[in-house]
Amino acid sequence: MTCKARAFALPVLVISLGSGCSLLQPKPKQRGTSGGQTEPAARSEPQPANDGQRFALDPRYLPLTELVERPAMPGASNVSATTISPTVYVPDLQRWLEKRPPGSVMFESVLRHEQVHAKRQEAYGVDPWVKRYLNDTAFMWAEEQAGWYEEIKHMGYGGLRRSAEDLAKILSGYQNLKGSMVSYAEALAWAKQVLDGSWRPPN
Numbered sequence: 001m002t003c004k005a006r007a008f009a010l011p012v013l014v015i016s017l018g019s020g021c022s023l024l025q026p027k028p029k030q031r032g033t034s035g036g037q038t039e040p041a042a043r044s045e046p047q048p049a050n051d052g053q054r055f056a057l058d059p060r061y062l063p064l065t066e067l068v069e070r071p072a073m074p075g076a077s078n079v080s081a082t083t084i085s086p087t088v089y090v091p092d093l094q095r096w097l098e099k100r101p102p103g104s105v106m107f108e109s110v111l112r113h114e115q116v117h118a119k120r121q122e123a124y125g126v127d128p129w130v131k132r133y134l135n136d137t138a139f140m141w142a143e144e145q146a147g148w149y150e151e152i153k154h155m156g157y158g159g160l161r162r163s164a165e166d167l168a169k170i171l172s173g174y175q176n177l178k179g180s181m182v183s184y185a186e187a188l189a190w191a192k193q194v195l196d197g198s199w200r201p202p203n
Helices: 093-099 105-124 126-135 137-157 164-171 184-195
Strands: 013-017 020-025 054-056 066-069 082-084 087-090
Touching: 054 093, 066 093, 082 105, 105 126, 105 137, 126 137, 137 164, 137 184, 164 184
Parallel strands: 066 087
Antiparallel strands: 013 020, 054 066, 082 087
16 A cells, blocks of 8 residues: 545545545435445445546455456545455556556456455444444554465465565554554564564464
8 A cells, every 4th residue: 555544524425445546525324235245335334436447357366256447536546445345446457457457467466455354344343343443553453464465475486585574664644533453663673574474374
């Protein structure tokens, strides 16, 4: 993620999820008739605008099912990704895929990161997960550690490696509605442990 979350005095929210920043629009409170979790468009929590191009994902990425283009926030990276299960939202789908072609190490690594978020959202409850992610920096940090661990690990399998300093810079830029997720120093120490193999996600 290369941008920071901010709350504006407008009928929108800007949040950080997964590996990018997202412009969210409030949706009306609706509930399905079958019980349980409703489809993303019917949830009461704000959802990214969903009116762009789509790219279907292989079933191995379940519960993720597709990449969907949605408008980029002014000043935000146009190669970032935001996951609200079962969808990964990106501002510019064509450019995102050009930088991470399907079948490439980067495509696989980022999708594995986002898949971690999706699985944890489904287990926790998507709406409660999003609400807590927005308001609890410790929870946000734990979720990003789990996602980034998977991404870093798979990049290593493919012969790619980010520096600890690069990772710390990215992670220390994450914010939610309560403030910064993690300091540069803490993110750097964590990144070094992941890269040297001494840190693994708790069970």
